[in-house]
Amino acid sequence: MAAENVPTPQGPTYAPARAARELALRRGEFDLAVRLGHIRTVPDEGGGGRRVSSAEIDRLRARTGFPEALRGRVETVGTREAAELLEISPGRFTRLARLGVVVPVTFYLNRYRAVVWHYLAEELRQFAATDDNKPLLTGRTPTGLREQLAEGLDLRARNWRGRQLGFLLREADGRPWARAAALASLLDPAHVAEIVPDPDERARLSRSLPRTMPHGAPGSATAQVAERITTAVEPDEIGWLRADLAQTVAEARARHPLLRPEPGATVPAAAPPPLAVPRTGAPHRQEQPRHPRGLLGRLRRAGRRTAPHRETEHV
Structure with a gap:
């Protein structure tokens, strides 16, 4: 290769x-x-x-x-400290986070398997200092947004995944197989197997997968909660990740093809790579429209959307 x-x-x-x-x-x-x-x-x-x-x-x-x-x-704060920085109640801050106004940078699961989100303190200070954001910190939440929150809208996990992908692509340093692995890391292995049917290429992706901190033993309830956060589940998100993965793998094949054994050569059998085994525990999600990228577009959207999963947050 x-x-x-x-x-x-x-x-x-x-x-x-x-x-x-x-x-x-x-x-x-x-x-x-x-x-x-x-x-x-x-x-x-x-x-x-x-x-x-x-x-x-x-x-x-x-x-x-x-x-x-x-x-x-790199200072991070939880919900309570974040609310204090913005001089609002923890409940209002959580609503802003669920609406996607503020984006978490890290998370962990406490001993009750509740998701604890953390946010960059520097970003929150900048948010509070921007005059255009003042209306979001005072007054009543608009009716349409309240209805979406009541229906379970929660963009924290999806926004975390988007941020995580940016981190991983930066670490890839332009290497196509590493970029492909970054995209694959947010997809269920069954989707990856459909896009990359060659087991040798899936093994190459597995070797390039970024190292992450485990959340509980494999297959445990804690690990399943973490999977619901780290794996794309909404159809539009899955769609563009699959499209980007297919394009990136094609580029990797062209630029750095795998070294194949000579015809007739005997090679030892290898276990299927991890990416070939579908994950379990992720619930079925109903199809949802993609959110506009702009903040005002997200907040003033006319349609309704039901969030796929409401995370329990420790404040």
Whole structure:
């Protein structure tokens, strides 16, 4: 298989744990800073994960306000703290989040398997400082939006997936198989198998899948809740992910075709790759129209939409 072009690091590099210490960040803060593009990484020449060059460490440490300024850019808050930043009630903040006005950046499941969403504090401060957003923080929610909320509208998981895809595509550094794996990671494996019927190509995607923190043991109730968040379930979202995956895989085939064994050669049998096994536990979702990208379009939309799943949130 042809090698994909990736940047070559110059000088010594550090593993994530060491780089986090050098930058005075907790590991979670470091990982989020990388995903947001605040810390540039390079591929590990030994085939491991991403690393940080000494030059990048020096660049960040030389910036004004280090390390407090860097920490501030990755500070996250839960619903209660977010509401305090915006000077509104936790209930109003949750309604804004369900409407897609504010977008979560991370989540975890507490011991009750309730979803705990976290938001970037920096984004919330910018939101509060924008005059156009003032009407959203005071007064009654418009009738049409109240009806949608009553019907179960909740865009938090979908908006998280959109943001997650942006993170993964940035980490792919333009490598087509890595880009394809980023798209595949948000689809049920059954959809991936339809788009990529070749088992060798699915194995290639599996090797390129981004490493993520597990949420519970495989097949557990906790893992199934996490799957409902991390897997696209709405028909329009699935449709454009499938289309993008098909296009990206075609590009990867053209630019970096897989190395195939010679005809007649004996190769050991391999277990089916993970992407060939459909996930379980995700409930059936009714077809829903795609939301417009613009904020005002989302808020003033005339039609109604029933959310596929209402997440229980720990405040």
